[in-house]
Amino acid sequence: MxxxxxxxxxxxxxxxxxxxxxxxxxxxxxxxxxxxxxxxxxxxxxxxxxxxxxxxxxxxxxxxxxxxxxxxxxxxxxxxxxxxxxxxxxxxxxxxxxxxxxxxxxxxxxxxxxxxxxxxxxxxxxxxRSSVPVSTVGEQSPLRVAIIGAGLSGLCLAIRLEQARIPYVVIEKNDDVGGTWHENFYPGCGVDTPSNLYSLSFALNPDWTRYFAGRDELAEYWRSLADRWDVRRNIVFSTEVVSAAYDEEQASWKIVTRAADGLEDELDADILVSAVGLLNRPSVPVIRGLDTFEGPCLHTARWDREIDITGKRVAVIGTGASAMQFVPAAAGVASEVRVFQRSPQWAMPHPNYRRDIPDxxxxxxxxxxxxxxxxxxxxxxxxxxKLHGLLQIDPEYPHPDRAINRGNDRLRKILTSHIESELEGRPDLLAKSLPSYPPYGKRLLIDNGWFRTIRRDDVDLVTENIETVTPRGVRTTDGTEYEADIIVLATGFDAVQVLGSVDIRGRDGTSLREVWGDDDGRAYLGITVPGFPNFFCLYGPNTNTGHGGTVVAGTEIQVQYVTSVLAEMIDEGLASIEVRQDTFDRYDDELGEALSRTIWTHPGMTTYYRNSRGRVVTNSPWQYIEYWRRAHQPNMDDFEVESALSPAARMDGRSA
Structure with a gap:
C-alpha cells in the first residue's frame, strides 16, 4: 500500500x-x-x-x-x-x-x-492515487497525451502525468488555468461546497481563509497547483480545439487547434482526454427582444469587469446558484435589484457559509x-x-407530490421552516418562494442571505413570466414593463450539450455528435465511449454528484482510472484501447435503472439535469463508494486492444 x-x-x-x-x-x-x-x-x-x-x-x-x-x-x-x-x-x-x-x-x-x-x-x-509509478514509466514513455482544458480536472490529470513523466500537452481556450474559477468573477462569486472539500486530496490547502472560499481565493488555489507542479510549460493558452479525428492506421489522434488570432495548427497525440466538463457553455435563454436592450446585457459566466452596478437598476433573470450569490452582493450597491423568477429554489442554511476560518x-x-x-x-x-438515501424514490411513499421518501419529507419540512422563518410577516414573498417539488429535484442551494435580501425595499421578486425584453427593460405577460439599466442573465450552463463545441470523430470518421445527438451524452463510467479508441472524458456524462459532496472526489477517481489504463497500455505495449460495446451496453442499462429510482426523474419540476427527452444526462446515481468500486481499477477484459506498432513503423507513418 x-x-x-x-x-x-x-x-x-x-x-x-x-x-x-x-x-x-x-x-x-x-x-x-x-x-x-x-x-x-x-x-x-x-x-x-x-x-x-x-x-x-x-x-x-x-x-x-x-x-x-x-x-x-x-x-x-x-x-x-x-x-x-x-x-x-x-x-x-x-x-x-x-x-x-x-x-x-x-x-x-x-x-x-x-x-x-x-x-x-x-x-x-x-x-x-497516482496509479502510474515513475519507476515503472521511466524517462521514455511511448504515449503522448493531449488534454482539452486546464480547469480542475485537466490540471489534476496534468499533475499526475507530470509525476509519471508521461508526455502531455494541455490546450486551454483561456489565458490562464482554473476553468470555471478563471471565467466566473461576477459580484458575490464563490463556491457553495466547503473549501476543504473543494481541493485535491494530495494537495490540501492549509491557507484557506473562509470555510466557503470566494472566487479569487479559488482561482489562486488552482493557479498555485499549476505553478507547484510546473505544468504551465505544457499548456497552450488562448487556443481552442476545433476538431480531433482518430487515425486508425497510426492509432493516434489528429487534432486541429485555433489560436485567439485565428491561426490554426495541427498536432498528434496517442491519447485524447476531454477535460471540458459539464459547466462550460453558458445557457442563454431564448427571450424575445433580448438583442434590442439598449443597456449592458451579460451572463454571469461572461461578466465584464468594466461594468459598475453602483446606483444602477439591475434586472436579474434566473434564481439558481449564481443568482443566489449575485443578488445579495448587488443589493445595497445597485439602486434597485429586480429578480425575474421562473420557479423557486430550495435553499439550505449553513452555519459556516460566511464564516472566516479562525487563526x-x-x-x-x-x-x-x-x-x-x-x-x-x-x-x-x-x-x-450520508445524504444519498434522501434522493432515492420510495414507490410506497404516500405523498409523492411533495416528497419521495420519509427522509426527503423531513428535509422538506426543515427547509420550509427555514424559509417561513426568514420571510416571517411577508406572506406575499412566502407564496412566491416555497417550491412545490421535492428537495433535491433541482440542485439544493446554500442560502447566501437570499430570503433576507428579497425582503429589502430595494429588491423586487417578480414571478410573472417574461413576455419580451424591450429597449428599456423587461415586460412581463401581465403587461407591466420594468425599466432597467443592466440585465444580468443568471441562467446557468447548457450542461447537457457535452463537448458541443468540438468535432470529435472516432473509427470510420464517426462523429461523437452523431452518436450522442445534441444532448444525450453516454459513456462507460462517464469516461470512455465505444468507437472512440484512446479517448477519455473527465467530468463527462452522468458523473455529476447530485447528492452532495464535491466534484473533486469524482474527478480524482476518474483521473485514477485513466492513468491506470495508461499504465496498462505502457506495460503491455498497447497502441489502442477501446471499451467493448457489450460492456458499455451493460453499464448503460445499469445506469438507466439506477437513475429511474432517483429524484431527478420526478415530474414536478424542470431541471438542467435532464435532456429534451427527459433523460438524466448530467448526474450520477451512484454513491461515491459505488462509483469508486466500479472505477478504482480498470478491468482490461472490458476493452478491445491492439498491440503497438513498432517505433520505426510509427515514425515512418508520421513523417510520410
Whole structure:
C-alpha cells in the first residue's frame, strides 16, 4: 500500500503558547481523529472521548462534550503534540482501512457502512492515487497525451502525468488555468461546497481563509497547483480545439487547434482526454427582444469587469446558484435589484457559509498531522454519501407530490421552516418562494442571505413570466414593463450539450455528435465511449454528484482510472484501447435503472439535469463508494486492444 504526504503531515516549529492558543479553536471531533491517527492509540476514540451526533450542518466544534472533558482533551492533546514536536515520540504507522473506518465512525458519532476504508485513505491522502509509478514509466514513455482544458480536472490529470513523466500537452481556450474559477468573477462569486472539500486530496490547502472560499481565493488555489507542479510549460493558452479525428492506421489522434488570432495548427497525440466538463457553455435563454436592450446585457459566466452596478437598476433573470450569490452582493450597491423568477429554489442554511476560518484552526491545519485531512473526511461523509438515501424514490411513499421518501419529507419540512422563518410577516414573498417539488429535484442551494435580501425595499421578486425584453427593460405577460439599466442573465450552463463545441470523430470518421445527438451524452463510467479508441472524458456524462459532496472526489477517481489504463497500455505495449460495446451496453442499462429510482426523474419540476427527452444526462446515481468500486481499477477484459506498432513503423507513418 503506497502512501504519500499531505499538509500537516508532520509538526513544524511552534511555541507552547502557539499550540495552546490554537487548541482553543480546535474542532474536537477532528482533533480526536488526528490524535488517534498519529498515536495509533484507541483511547482517543473510546469513552469518555466519543462525540455526540452533530445536531445540524455545523462543525459541532465542542463534540457535545461537557466543559471538563473539553478541557481534558485539549490538555492531553497539548502534551502529545508537544512531545511529537520535540521528537520525544514518533508518529504511529499509517492506519489500515478498517481502522480508518473505526476512527471516522467514532468521531462522527455514527457507524459507517463497511467497505469505505480504502476510499477514506485515498481521500485522506495517505494512500496513493497516482496509479502510474515513475519507476515503472521511466524517462521514455511511448504515449503522448493531449488534454482539452486546464480547469480542475485537466490540471489534476496534468499533475499526475507530470509525476509519471508521461508526455502531455494541455490546450486551454483561456489565458490562464482554473476553468470555471478563471471565467466566473461576477459580484458575490464563490463556491457553495466547503473549501476543504473543494481541493485535491494530495494537495490540501492549509491557507484557506473562509470555510466557503470566494472566487479569487479559488482561482489562486488552482493557479498555485499549476505553478507547484510546473505544468504551465505544457499548456497552450488562448487556443481552442476545433476538431480531433482518430487515425486508425497510426492509432493516434489528429487534432486541429485555433489560436485567439485565428491561426490554426495541427498536432498528434496517442491519447485524447476531454477535460471540458459539464459547466462550460453558458445557457442563454431564448427571450424575445433580448438583442434590442439598449443597456449592458451579460451572463454571469461572461461578466465584464468594466461594468459598475453602483446606483444602477439591475434586472436579474434566473434564481439558481449564481443568482443566489449575485443578488445579495448587488443589493445595497445597485439602486434597485429586480429578480425575474421562473420557479423557486430550495435553499439550505449553513452555519459556516460566511464564516472566516479562525487563526487557531489555520495553525492546526499547518502543524497537526492530518488534522485538516480528518476535518475533510468528516465533510466527505456528512455532505456526501450520508445524504444519498434522501434522493432515492420510495414507490410506497404516500405523498409523492411533495416528497419521495420519509427522509426527503423531513428535509422538506426543515427547509420550509427555514424559509417561513426568514420571510416571517411577508406572506406575499412566502407564496412566491416555497417550491412545490421535492428537495433535491433541482440542485439544493446554500442560502447566501437570499430570503433576507428579497425582503429589502430595494429588491423586487417578480414571478410573472417574461413576455419580451424591450429597449428599456423587461415586460412581463401581465403587461407591466420594468425599466432597467443592466440585465444580468443568471441562467446557468447548457450542461447537457457535452463537448458541443468540438468535432470529435472516432473509427470510420464517426462523429461523437452523431452518436450522442445534441444532448444525450453516454459513456462507460462517464469516461470512455465505444468507437472512440484512446479517448477519455473527465467530468463527462452522468458523473455529476447530485447528492452532495464535491466534484473533486469524482474527478480524482476518474483521473485514477485513466492513468491506470495508461499504465496498462505502457506495460503491455498497447497502441489502442477501446471499451467493448457489450460492456458499455451493460453499464448503460445499469445506469438507466439506477437513475429511474432517483429524484431527478420526478415530474414536478424542470431541471438542467435532464435532456429534451427527459433523460438524466448530467448526474450520477451512484454513491461515491459505488462509483469508486466500479472505477478504482480498470478491468482490461472490458476493452478491445491492439498491440503497438513498432517505433520505426510509427515514425515512418508520421513523417510520410
Amino acid at each position: 503506497q502512501q504519500t504526504t499531505t499538509p500537516g503531515s508532520a509538526p513544524d516549529s511552534f511555541t507552547d503558547q502557539d499550540l495552546r492558543d490554537a487548541l482553543a479553536d480546535a474542532n474536537l471531533p477532528t482533533l480526536l481523529a488526528a490524535l488517534a491517527h498519529v498515536t495509533g492509540e484507541d483511547r482517543w476514540i473510546e469513552s469518555p472521548f466519543v462525540p455526540t451526533l452533530p445536531p445540524d450542518l455545523g462543525d459541532h466544534d465542542s463534540g457535545g462534550f461537557a466543559e471538563d472533558v473539553q478541557d481534558r482533551i485539549r490538555a492531553e492533546a497539548f502534551d502529545v503534540l508537544r512531545r511529537l514536536r520535540d521528537g520525544e515520540v514518533e508518529p504511529a504507522p499509517q492506519p489500515d482501512p478498517d481502522r480508518l473506518v473505526r476512527i471516522l465512525s467514532a468521531t462522527l458519532g455514527e457507524v459507517l457502512p463497511e467497505g469505505y476504508g480504502h476510499l477514506l485513505g485515498e481521500e485522506l491522502g495517505i494512500y496513493d 487557531g484552526v489555520a495553525f492546526l491545519n499547518r502543524h497537526v498531522p492530518n488534522y485538516q485531512g480528518w476535518y475533510r473526511l468528516r465533510l466527505f461523509w456528512r455532505m456526501g454519501d
